[in-house]
Amino acid sequence: MEKNSIKSKQSFISEEEQTLEWNDVLNSFKKNFGTEIYSSWLKDITLFKEFNDYLILTVPTRFIRDWIVSRYLDKILEQIKTFKLTLNRIEFKISEEKSSSYKVDDFNKVAEIKDSILNYNRLNPNLNFDNFIEGTSNEIALNSSKKICQQLSRYNPLYIYGGVGLGKTHLLNAIGLELQEKTNVMFISAERFMYHFIKSIKKNDMVNFKDFFRKSSVFIIDDIQFIRGKEGLQEEFFHTFNSLIDKSSQIIISADRPPMKLDRVQERIKSRLAGGLIVDIDTPDFALKNKIIKKRLNNIENEFKEKCNISDEVINFIANESKTNIRELVGVLNRVIAFSRIHKKELSIPECKNILKDVFNQAKVITVDKIQNKVSNYYNITLTEMLSQRRSRPLARPRQIAMYLSKKMTTRSLPEIGRRFANRDHTTVIHAVKTITRLSEKDEEMKKNINHIKALLLEE
Numbered sequence: 181m182e183k184n185s186i187k188s189k190q191s192f193i194s195e196e197e198q199t200l201e202w203n204d205v206l207n208s209f210k211k212n213f214g215t216e217i218y219s220s221w222l223k224d225i226t227l228f229k230e231f232n233d234y235l236i237l238t239v240p241t242r243f244i245r246d247w248i249v250s251r252y253l254d255k256i257l258e259q260i261k262t263f264k265l266t267l268n269r270i271e272f273k274i275s276e277e278k279s280s281s282y283k284v285d286d287f288n289k290v291a292e293i294k295d296s297i298l299n300y301n302r303l304n305p306n307l308n309f310d311n312f313i314e315g316t317s318n319e320i321a322l323n324s325s326k327k328i329c330q331q332l333s334r335y336n337p338l339y340i341y342g343g344v345g346l347g348k349t350h351l352l353n354a355i356g357l358e359l360q361e362k363t364n365v366m367f368i369s370a371e372r373f374m375y376h377f378i379k380s381i382k383k384n385d386m387v388n389f390k391d392f393f394r395k396s397s398v399f400i401i402d403d404i405q406f407i408r409g410k411e412g413l414q415e416e417f418f419h420t421f422n423s424l425i426d427k428s429s430q431i432i433i434s435a436d437r438p439p440m441k442l443d444r445v446q447e448r449i450k451s452r453l454a455g456g457l458i459v460d461i462d463t464p465d466f467a468l469k470n471k472i473i474k475k476r477l478n479n480i481e482n483e484f485k486e487k488c489n490i491s492d493e494v495i496n497f498i499a500n501e502s503k504t505n506i507r508e509l510v511g512v513l514n515r516v517i518a519f520s521r522i523h524k525k526e527l528s529i530p531e532c533k534n535i536l537k538d539v540f541n542q543a544k545v546i547t548v549d550k551i552q553n554k555v556s557n558y559y560n561i562t563l564t565e566m567l568s569q570r571r572s573r574p575l576a577r578p579r580q581i582a583m584y585l586s587k588k589m590t591t592r593s594l595p596e597i598g599r600r601f602a603n604r605d606h607t608t609v610i611h612a613v614k615t616i617t618r619l620s621e622k623d624e625e626m627k628k629n630i631n632h633i634k635a636l637l638l639e640e
């Protein structure tokens with residue numbers, strides 16, 4: 181079994197890819213943060229490694245990292261997301277600490293880097309109970325979380341589920357902060373749990389691995405859906421889970437769906453997960469969104485000792501329009517604040533609409549299917565031709581454009597996109613993205629066509 185797990189490590193790990201032009205990102209930092217912040221803190225950030233859903237960035241010193249993380253992280257993430265929709269996490273590596281060689285072609289070395297990131301205390305002091313705003317969509321989850329802190333093992337495990345950006349990680353983190361004073365807390369995402377797991381197998385060090393995780397009194401694991409389809413990992417998780425329960429450690433779990441909906445997870449694990457209290461977080465209603473905006477504005481005003489010029493009308497507009505989740509809401513708000521600061525004025529609704537056009541449009545679901553249809557229509561070819569293996573230019577170009585747009589306008593990963601194009605390899609998709617990017621830079625006609633198709637897609 182262990183051998184298998186090593187062999188299939190590739191499928192455990194977020195897909196590595198290269199689609200970001202880092203200079204573009206830096207330029208947008210300069211534009212959106214202003215030259216002062218940019219040149220003091222952000223200009224030396226470099227892109228170290230890019231994955232489908234996260235980035236590893238390098239900063240010169242620990243101090244700069246802490247400064248950036250405490251003040252600008254959300255906004256940085258938001259900015260980079262405009263270039264890379266699939267992004268949901270950023271990690272920082274400190275370059276002054278680098279030992280002689282950090283060449284990344286060797287899995288061992290990469291693993292070491294990841295581990296050093298891992299050791300960094302992951303609890304974020306800002307994600308606490310005080311900052312978590314209660315609403316009808318999350319009150320049960322919030323109250324159960326607080327109760328756990330007062331009385332451990334009352335519900336075991338506590339299982340919190342809900343869609344992305346609704347506050348699961350925030351709640352788990354708040355529980356961790358609350359309890360870490362009193363007891364031995366382990367807070368880890370299922371993905372990181374896996375990194376440890378693979379590393380231990382490689383180093384033949386499973387004893388330490390088991391020890392490390394099983395000694396915690398409170399074990400908090402985020403995004404458990406990550407274990408789907410990963411047999412070796414599930415096996416290990418199951419044993420960890422059991423031995424923690426045996427010694428009455430409290431377990432807290434988050435996921436994007438209820439236990440029984442976790443497909444490709446062993447039945448026995450599902451039933452363990454469902455054995456305690458299950459609570460969900462729903463999408464926020466208007467009142468909650470409104471409260472969150474006001475609280476954040478308040479915090480910013482206190483921190484910067486400067487009034488935010490955001491009218492109630494604009495607050496209501498944002499609360500109304502932002503429909504997906506709280507992470508988006510916060511990103512949208514940050515953007516509006518940044519604009520009103522740069523232009524030193526209170527924004528009107530039309531100005532807001534303009535600034536947020538792309539965000540709210542993106543919330544419309546654009547799928548690979550829709551893109552394939554639009555593009556084949558546009559170029560007068562049939563869908564079958566688009567998906568066929570034929571490589572003549574009149575078919576290949578539209579196909580590449582459709583792949584390119586799928587990468588830019590949906591959150592699908594490169595391999596997923598490849599699969600939707602008659603099971604092509606992800607390298608074919610990378611090639612398409614690069615080709616079309618290059619062509620649209622030098623070929624006005626191409627650029628115009630692509631913008632036109634984009635507009636058609638967004639219009640619907």
Ligand code: ADP
Pocket residue numbers: 307311312313314318342343344345346347348349350351472506507510
């Ligand atoms: P999830 O883990 O469910 O994807 P997160 O916990 O990362 O979502 O939340 C996304 C963002 O929204 C974070 O910045 C978080 O602090 C914020 N957030 C979510 N729910 C609330 C809330 N009830 N009050 C204040 N901030 C919230």
Ligand code: MG
Pocket residue numbers: 348349350402403
């Ligand atoms: Mg989360």
